[in-house]
Amino acid sequence: MESAEYRGTPSVIDRYFTRWYKTDLKGKPCEDHCILQHSNRICVITLAESHPILQKKKRIQSINYQISAGCSRLQNKVSGKSKRGGQFLTELAPLCRITSTDGEEYTIFSCIRGRLLEVNEDILKTPDLLLEKPSTEGYIAVILPKFEESKSITEGLLTRAEYEDVLLKRTGESKEPC
Amino acid sequence: MLPLKTKDRPIVRALLAAGCCARCVLRFCCIGLQSAYRQTYEDLASELHAFVSDEEGDKPSDGAKQERPEDPPCKKARLETEQGDAEDGDGAGGTQPQPETDVDTAVSSTVCVVCLGVLQHYCDKTFAKKVSEVVTAEDYQFDSLVLSVSLPAQLSVREHSTWLLVKKQVREKGVCLGKDDVIQVKEAFKWIMNDLVSRELGVPVLAKSLFEVSVGFTHPETDGDCHFLATTCSDCFKPAKNKLSVFTRMAVVKALEKISEENFRRRFPCPPSRPSTGCAAQDVQCLHVSVFVAGRYNKFSRTLPQTPWVIDGERRMESSVEELITAPLLSSFRSEGFNFCSSGREDVDVRTLGNGRPFAVELLNPHRAQFSRAEMHQLQEAINSSSELIRVRDLQIVTRDAVAHMKEGEEDKTKSYGALIWTQRPIEKDDIEFINNIKELRIAQKTPLRVLHRRPLAVRQRLIHTMAASFLDAHHFHLNLRTQAGTYIKEFVHGDFGRTKPNLCELMNADTDILELDVESVDVDWPPAVED
Numbered sequence: 001m002e003s004a005e006y007r008g009t010p011s012v013i014d015r016y017f018t019r020w021y022k023t024d025l026k027g028k029p030c031e032d033h034c035i036l037q038h039s040n041r042i043c044v045i046t047l048a049e050s051h052p053i054l055q056k057k058k059r060i061q062s063i064n065y066q067i068s069a070g071c072s073r074l075q076n077k078v079s080g081k082s083k084r085g086g087q088f089l090t091e092l093a094p095l096c097r098i099t100s101t102d103g104e105e106y107t108i109f110s111c112i113r114g115r116l117l118e119v120n121e122d123i124l125k126t127p128d129l130l131l132e133k134p135s136t137e138g139y140i141a142v143i144l145p146k147f148e149e150s151k152s153i154t155e156g157l158l159t160r161a162e163y164e165d166v167l168l169k170r171t172g173e174s175k176e177p178c
Numbered sequence: 179m180l181p182l183k184t185k186d187r188p189i190v191r192a193l194l195a196a197g198c199c200a201r202c203v204l205r206f207c208c209i210g211l212q213s214a215y216r217q218t219y220e221d222l223a224s225e226l227h228a229f230v231s232d233e234e235g236d237k238p239s240d241g242a243k244q245e246r247p248e249d250p251p252c253k254k255a256r257l258e259t260e261q262g263d264a265e266d267g268d269g270a271g272g273t274q275p276q277p278e279t280d281v282d283t284a285v286s287s288t289v290c291v292v293c294l295g296v297l298q299h300y301c302d303k304t305f306a307k308k309v310s311e312v313v314t315a316e317d318y319q320f321d322s323l324v325l326s327v328s329l330p331a332q333l334s335v336r337e338h339s340t341w342l343l344v345k346k347q348v349r350e351k352g353v354c355l356g357k358d359d360v361i362q363v364k365e366a367f368k369w370i371m372n373d374l375v376s377r378e379l380g381v382p383v384l385a386k387s388l389f390e391v392s393v394g395f396t397h398p399e400t401d402g403d404c405h406f407l408a409t410t411c412s413d414c415f416k417p418a419k420n421k422l423s424v425f426t427r428m429a430v431v432k433a434l435e436k437i438s439e440e441n442f443r444r445r446f447p448c449p450p451s452r453p454s455t456g457c458a459a460q461d462v463q464c465l466h467v468s469v470f471v472a473g474r475y476n477k478f479s480r481t482l483p484q485t486p487w488v489i490d491g492e493r494r495m496e497s498s499v500e501e502l503i504t505a506p507l508l509s510s511f512r513s514e515g516f517n518f519c520s521s522g523r524e525d526v527d528v529r530t531l532g533n534g535r536p537f538a539v540e541l542l543n544p545h546r547a548q549f550s551r552a553e554m555h556q557l558q559e560a561i562n563s564s565s566e567l568i569r570v571r572d573l574q575i576v577t578r579d580a581v582a583h584m585k586e587g588e589e590d591k592t593k594s595y596g597a598l599i600w601t602q603r604p605i606e607k608d609d610i611e612f613i614n615n616i617k618e619l620r621i622a623q624k625t626p627l628r629v630l631h632r633r634p635l636a637v638r639q640r641l642i643h644t645m646a647a648s649f650l651d652a653h654h655f656h657l658n659l660r661t662q663a664g665t666y667i668k669e670f671v672h673g674d675f676g677r678t679k680p681n682l683c684e685l686m687n688a689d690t691d692i693l694e695l696d697v698e699s700v701d702v703d704w705p706p707a708v709e710d
């Protein structure tokens with residue numbers, strides 16, 4: 001990871017976004033997500049650096065935004081300033097499923113309530129973006145929380161410091177790191 | 179002498195008996211002679227009284243029938259020709275004697291059933307003085323004025339009822355007369371008052387004056403007059419934004435055009451009922467047409483927003499370009515408010531250098547509107563000496579139409595920027611050359627995440643005409659860009675999560691970031707330069 005000291009100034013993410021985390025999604029160990037919230041309340045969902053795909057440097061077999069027979073995140077369309085027509089997501093709405101070459105399947109979740117604005121189609125063509133630039137070009141989706149919920153949506157999430165604590169505890173407890 | 183004819187006598191009698199004031203009688207007789215209205219009300223009333231009580235009126239030597247050299251030939255003349263030989267029948271059955279008492283009360287001080295007192299009590303020197311005193315106290319700079327008057331909507335209903343009365347009389351006499359020939363209350367009011375107010379204030383009254391003085395009247399007692407129209411013509415009365423009542427004058431006039439005579443007569447008294455009070459005058463309102471001031475501004479600060487920055491009702495920065503420019507303008511023009519617009523805008527952390535960014539300010543209801551070139555220059559100096567953060571040039575008064583130039587074709591304009599770029603890997607000589615050789619680069623920008631909450635999601639094609647890089651140190655270089663207006667420079671540099679393509683990271687195959695950005699020029703050739 002590049003350091004702010006080296007650059008002399010904070011990165012784009014550090015300048016404009018707050019990092020939030022959700023760990024062990026659906027009870028699956030280490031399946032951690034990162035939520036980047038812009039000061040204008042827009043959220044970008046990404047894999048956290050501790051997610052097994054990144055930790056174990058998995059190779060990607062496929063990424064599927066078709067989360068059920070009747071629902072594909074690729075069909076999401078928003079129009080106008082008010083983003084009419086976007087799918088409304090709850091915290092545990094799946095965004096996509098990622099299968100690695102070892103046959104494991106990982107589901108990526110919304111983590112917050114809000115309207116889906118876009119999913120990242122570039123990772124379909126270039127799945128390596130997920131591994132190489134997980135917190136920027138390898139993002140999963142962009143979500144717009146309701147204006148009145150822009151503060152409350154992060155209540156159940158971990159701050160960067162809390163997340164780092166979780167990572168520390170894991171290395172202490174676990175014989176078998178994930 | 180009143181330009182009334184024998185054949186008018188029964189109409190005059192009927193109108194007086196119905197409770198019309200003397201001036202409304204003239205209106206319904208289609209008298210277009212302005213001086214007739216300008217006589218004092220008392221003189222006019224007694225003259226009219228004399229006319230109706232003159233039983234010898236049929237003689238050809240009747241005073242009212244004499245030649246009237248100053249009488250404009252328009253409406254009266256048309257009436258005479260149209261009516262033709264119908265005059266013969268006039269004397270015979272026309273003059274039914276009216277009860278003397280009715281005529282007396284109508285001519286005296288009771289409130290007129292049609293104008294509700296507007297032409298009786300508000301058309302004299304006293305009221306003109308009152309209006310002028312308000313105007314003078316407001317301390318406007320003006321060299322002409324236009325008088326506007328707003329009347330209660332029910333006046334149209336009462337006018338219509340009275341017209342039906344006259345029409346009945348006219349039909350019986352075979353006189354051909356249209357509703358359009360009747361002189362409007364507003365018109366009669368202005369014929370009398372324009373002159374009086376003009377004399378009080380010492381400036382001419384001009385229809386196209388930039389300075390408007392408005393008088394308005396209300397009459398709560400008869401507000402209910404309009405209500406029956408809502409049941410006959412509901413689609414004329416749709417609730418509208420910023421209207422207190424659906425019974426606007428326009429809506430009432432529209433409904434009256436639609437309603438049949440029979441239906442109207444069934445639902446509204448003809449002639450109208452007699453009011454017990456007269457109209458009340460509202461506060462006199464003065465309004466000077468907006469003045470537009472244009473110029474170009476530089477912004478030298480990276481912590482100064484263009485417009486006041488408020489989040490959750492709280493101010494984020496203590497000042498703004500807009501406030502620094504408009505504060506001296508507002509006080510000099512003694513204006514009541516403003517609208518600020520500019521050719522594009524820069525972020526709070528972006529400076530605007532070079533010749534600056536064109537802007538225009540609409541000054542609302544300015545009390546002073548005329549400034550010489552020298553005075554405008556002084557004003558510019560006042561703005562510039564008030565703050566180090568901005569600088570204004572080419573400050574000038576422009577027309578409303580000219581402001582539109584600034585906005586049109588904004589998308590096609592070219593903008594030049596200077597940026598300080600950081601790269602993660604060390605910069606090589608080839609990098610600089612590579613960048614300098616890029617010409618007319620077409621990029622696709624998704625709406626940047628930083629503005630996506632308030633703008634639609636779209637992909638926009640933009641052109642980067644040229645780039646010029648100059649090496650600063652291993653990880654920094656200065657980049658000049660000439661781009662199509664509307665290009666998001668910051669996103670072009672850092673890529674915005676790969677949402678701008680191609681971006682500088684991709685082109686250089688390195689993580690790049692933008693540390694500082696300046697607008698070097700906005701290539702809009704408006705407003706014209708002002709020589710110092």
Ligand SMILES: [Zn+2]
Pocket residue numbers: 198199200201202203290291292293294295296297298
């Ligand atoms: Zn009247």
